[in-house]
Amino acid sequence: MRTLLFLLLFGCTNTPTAQVTTPVNKGFYEKLSDAALLITHDNVSYDSAYYQIPYPDGDVPKDRGVCTDVVIRSYRKLGIDLQKEVHEDMAANFASYPKTWGLKTTDTNIDHRRVPNLQVFFTRKGEVKTVSGKAADYKPGDIVTWMLASNRPHIGIVVDKKNTQGNRYLMVHNIGGGQVVQDCLFAYKITGHYRYKK
Numbered sequence: 001m002r003t004l005l006f007l008l009l010f011g012c013t014n015t016p017t018a019q020v021t022t023p024v025n026k027g028f029y030e031k032l033s034d035a036a037l038l039i040t041h042d043n044v045s046y047d048s049a050y051y052q053i054p055y056p057d058g059d060v061p062k063d064r065g066v067c068t069d070v071v072i073r074s075y076r077k078l079g080i081d082l083q084k085e086v087h088e089d090m091a092a093n094f095a096s097y098p099k100t101w102g103l104k105t106t107d108t109n110i111d112h113r114r115v116p117n118l119q120v121f122f123t124r125k126g127e128v129k130t131v132s133g134k135a136a137d138y139k140p141g142d143i144v145t146w147m148l149a150s151n152r153p154h155i156g157i158v159v160d161k162k163n164t165q166g167n168r169y170l171m172v173h174n175i176g177g178g179q180v181v182q183d184c185l186f187a188y189k190i191t192g193h194y195r196y197k198k
Contacts, residue, residue, distance in 0.1 A: 029141025126196030135168030
């Protein structure tokens with residue numbers, strides 16, 4: 001019932017996917033797409049609670065998470081620890097990061113789990129891509145950020161599966177119904193489009 005409510009409120013659709021053939025020798029972004037699809041098999045409840053977690057390689061309980069944990073867990077499957085990467089950049093460049101939460105210093109438990117911080121990190125360390133209304137501009141492995149109607153930031157990963165019409169790639173995200181693959185690229189206002197490879 002909760003999943004249905006979120007779908008009705010936020011306009012995502014769970015649709016059958018068209019098959020997409022990927023090369024045998026996959027590149028980094030294809031592997032990131034595969035990692036994002038893999039984590040959709042995990043049973044995860046949406047939970048935005050603050051958790052004390054180890055550093056580095058810390059994670060909230062495996063059956064819990066928010067939208068940023070989709071990105072964090074996908075990158076971690078490729079050996080990239082965004083907790084560590086974001087913390088190191090934020091510690092060295094604290095003034096470049098948002099002050100929304102009134103922090104005076106970094107917090108390894110939560111900094112990497114905040115969409116605005118990831119936007120700054122991907123802008124500083126990755127590649128900023130065009131924000132457009134053209135589906136062809138969004139490729140598997142891209143990171144997309146949105147602003148929801150509730151004025152909350154959101155984030156997801158473009159994956160190598162297309163909608164039934166075959167006209168755009170699907171997204172893996174968690175907006176309340178767990179880590180799922182959905183046709184929701186243009187369901188919300190896009191605020192950022194990135195690629196990041198360490």
